[in-house]
Structure formats: structure tokens, C-alpha cells
């Protein structure tokens with residue numbers, strides 16, 4: 001990605017998504033790095049990971065010199081554009097975390113993720129950030145027999161881990177419809193651990209809070225390379241004892257890091273604000289976030305101003321992990337999302353779709369998120385959240401702050417700390433493998449719709465993508 005934008009970039013940034021447009025922010029970029037600098041901690045990337053890290057560090061030790069270097073503007077990446085689920089979802093199952101650590105470790109990580117939802121809301125309130133949040137939980141509808149089987153299996157699995165009704169539970173058809181009146185509802189899962197948020201208001205608020213606490217946020221400053229002790233940009237070099245990579249889906253832009261994290265696109269549409277009588281028919285009275293149990297992920301929220309924001313995967317992975325503004329907007333995917341939305345809620349058939357956008361999230365080769373800090377080199381990282389980055393990036397920020405401050409805490413002992421994923425395959429294998437995986441999920445949903453039985457395709461592919 002380049003930085004070919006001029007000082008009057010504010011209109012460009014404002015048009016990136018519904019969230020950018022409604023963040024009540026002027027989007028005027030902060031100054032770029034003015035030349036070489038010495039600092040204690042340099043953080044590359046001004047999204048949730050970078051800004052939470054900066055904020056927790058500044059709160060813990062106001063004497064630390066902290067610089068955030070952002071290629072565009074704070075909240076330009078996934079953090080400003082996402083579906084606004086601040087959830088306790090972690091991208092790996094309890095089973096796979098336990099396999100790499102222990103049952104206790106997996107449960108501790110799960111508990112920390114649940115805590116992250118409240119932590120985000122509490123710290124946002126403390127810092128005076130109005131993220132238009134409502135903690136209504138998440139409802140996952142089951143709208144076919146195979147989805148219903150998966151929904152109940154998910155709750156059974158939670159019980160085997162000792163997690164109770166307060167964590168996740170099954171709703172029957174009547175209870176589910178009372179929360180969310182979608183079509184063909186057989187039942188649902190419900191968890192209280194999610195808040196619907198306005199992500200751009202949160203990420204912009206975090207940047208302001210960090211600046212207020214003395215953090216230097218340099219915008220329109222693309223970093224070309226990170227090495228032990230320095231961050232190289234064409235505006236100058238920042239020397240720092242600790243350097244944190246917080247570039248998630250954009251990590252390929254750093255020299256030598258092309259195969260660490262791949263960018264996979266997720267796209268979103270938003271309706272105009274819907275009238276009260278339509279909301280009476282749909283539900284989501286507590287602004288529960290929603291999905292169903294299909295294979296190709298969909299996600300939605302009722303916004304504070306009464307819109308439906310609805311997103312999903314299905315956009316292709318681009319050869320060489322390329323990222324371009326045009327990849328954010330794929331008419332075929334927007335049309336498919338609209339069709340799915342109207343299939344779920346026929347009452348919104350004539351509602352105007354006022355916004356369409358997308359962005360890149362980050363996936364590592366083993367689909368495992370991690371944070372860490374190599375004490376020998378001073379290089380740290382956080383990311384690979386596979387679309388569950390809003391809550392997870394908060395946990396990452398707190399954990400990175402503890403690691404930078406050399407603190408041995410409950411957070412630094414969680415089993416995702418220090419995990420290293422191997423590099424993705426070189427092209428064209430990477431392109432082939434990822435796109436086959438993405439298509440397989442669509443085929444699996446079609447197969448289930450046709451046969452009304454659990455998909456064999458999904459069974460074949462899932463070991464490779466989770």
C-alpha cells in the first residue's frame with residue numbers, strides 16, 4: 001500500500017465506510033514523522049492492536065516515550081471498517097488451544113476473552129469515548145436442519161468444557177424468534193458476551209486518548225521495514241528499544257514479512273435507518289449482534305441509529321496477498337449479501353442500501369492469533385485474528401503492554417502468547433489453497449440447502465482451515 005494521498009485526504013477517509021462517514025470526525029490526518037527520532041516503544045499500525053497497546057502503556061507508565069506510525073490515518077484498516085461485534089470469540093477452538101497448551105490454559109484464555117468485552121466498554125467510558133455500544137450478546141440462528149445440528153453440538157461442546165448457560169445456551173424456535181424474527185428459524189444459540197459497537201468511533205477515540213496521554217501518533221507514515229531497534233520510513237528512522245508490529249492484514253507491506261499473515265477480504269452493506277414498525281417485526285431490541293450457523297460466515301448488527309449492518313466473506317483472496325482499494329468493493333458479493341439479508345428479513349426488501357464497503361482481515365497459516373515479544377531482539381507483534389479482532393486486539397494490547405514493561409502477569413501466561421505460526425506457502429500455492437478453501441464454504445452451504453444434510457465438502461475441508 002502506498003501513501004499517495006494529499007493533505008486534503010479527509011473526504012477520502014470519510015468515504016471508506018458507513019462508520020467513517022458517521023464517526024463525527026474531521027479525518028484530517030495528523031502530521032507525518034518529521035525525521036529521525038529516538039523513542040522507547042515504536043508501534044507500527046494505528047488500528048485497535050497498536051492503539052490499545054499505546055494507550056495501556058501510556059496509562060501504566062506516563063514517562064515512556066511511545067510513537068505510533070500509521071501508513072494512512074488511525075482507523076484506516078480493519079479496525080475502522082468492521083462489523084462492530086466486540087465479542088469474546090477467539091479464532092481457535094478451545095480444543096485446539098488446549099492441544100497446544102492445556103485444558104486450564106484454554107479455559108483461562110476463554111475467560112480473558114469474555115473479560116475483554118467488558119474491559120473495552122469500561123476503558124472507553126473512562127477515556128470519554130462514545131462507541132455507541134450496547135452489550136446485547138449474540139444470537140446465532142439455526143435455519144436448516146444441518147445448522148440446527150451444529151448449533152446444538154456447539155452448546156454440547158461448551159458443556160463438556162464446563163461452560164454453563166451464562167456462557168452459551170440453546171434457544172428453541174419460539175425463544176429465538178422472539179429475539180430475532182428471521183425466516184425458517186428452527187432455534188438458535190445465544191451468548192451474552194458481545195457488544196455491538198461503532199468501530200470507527202472507538203478507534204478514533206483511542207487515538208485521541210493516546211495522544212492526550214502523550215503518545216506521538218504519526219499518520220501518513222508508511223513503514224517499509226522493521227528491524228531490531230529501528231523502524232524505517234521514508235520520512236526518517238525511529239530508533240526504539242521495543243518495536244511492535246500491529247499491521248494485521250497489511251503485514252505484507254513490511255519488508256521480509258510477505259508470507260506471515262494473509263489479507264482476506266470481508267465485505268459489508270448497510271441499510272438506511274429503518275422505521276420503528278420494521279424493527280418491531282425484526283426484533284434485536286437489545287441490539288443483539290446476529291449470525292446463523294452456515295459455513296460461509298455472515299454477521300450483522302442493529303446500529304444505534306437504526307440501520308442493519310450486514311457483512312460476510314466470499315470475496316476472493318488476491319494473488320501475492322495484494323491489497324487494493326478496488327478489492328473493497330465487489331458488486332457480486334454485495335448483491336449476494338443483499339439477497340441473503342432479504343432472505344432473512346423479507347420486510348427489508350425495499351429498504352435502500354446506503355453504504356457498501358469492505359476491508360482486509362489477517363489470517364496466519366495455522367489460523368491462530370498470537371501476541372508476543374522477543375526479548376533478544378525487542379520485536380513484538382499481535383494479530384492474525386481471522387475476523388475476531390475487536391475484542392481480541394484489546395487483550396493483545398493489554399498483554400503487549402505487560403510484555404513491554406517486563407511484567408509477569410496472568411495475561412502474559414495465556415497460551416496464545418509467544419505462539420509463532422509458520423509462513424504461508426509461496427504463490428501460486430497460496431492463492432490456490434486459500435481460494436479453494438473460500439469457495440468450499442460456499443459449495444458446502446449450497447450442498448446443505450440441496451440435500452438438507454450436513455455437508456461432506458465442509459467435513460473434508462475444515463481440518464485445513466481451523
Ligand SMILES: Cc1cc2nc3c(=O)[nH]c(=O)nc-3n(C[C@H](O)[C@H](O)[C@H](O)COP(=O)(O)OP(=O)(O)OC[C@H]3O[C@@H](n4cnc5c(N)ncnc54)[C@H](O)[C@@H]3O)c2cc1C
Pocket residue numbers: 044045046047048049050069070071072073074075076077078079080081082083084085086087221222223224246247248249250251253254265266267268299311358359360361362382383385386387388389390391392393
Ligand atoms: C469487513 C470486516 C469486518 C470485520 N468484522 C469484525 C467484527 O465484527 N468483529 C471482530 O471482532 N472483528 C472483525 N473484523 C476483524 C477486525 O476488524 C480486525 O481483526 C482488527 O480490527 C485488527 O486490528 P489491527 O489493529 O490488528 O489491524 P488494522 O485495524 O487493520 O490496523 C492495521 C493498521 O496498520 C496500518 N499499516 C499497514 N501497513 C503499514 C505500514 N507498512 N506502515 C505503517 N502502518 C501500516 C494500516 O493502515 C492500518 O491502519 C472484521 C474485519 C473486516 C475487514
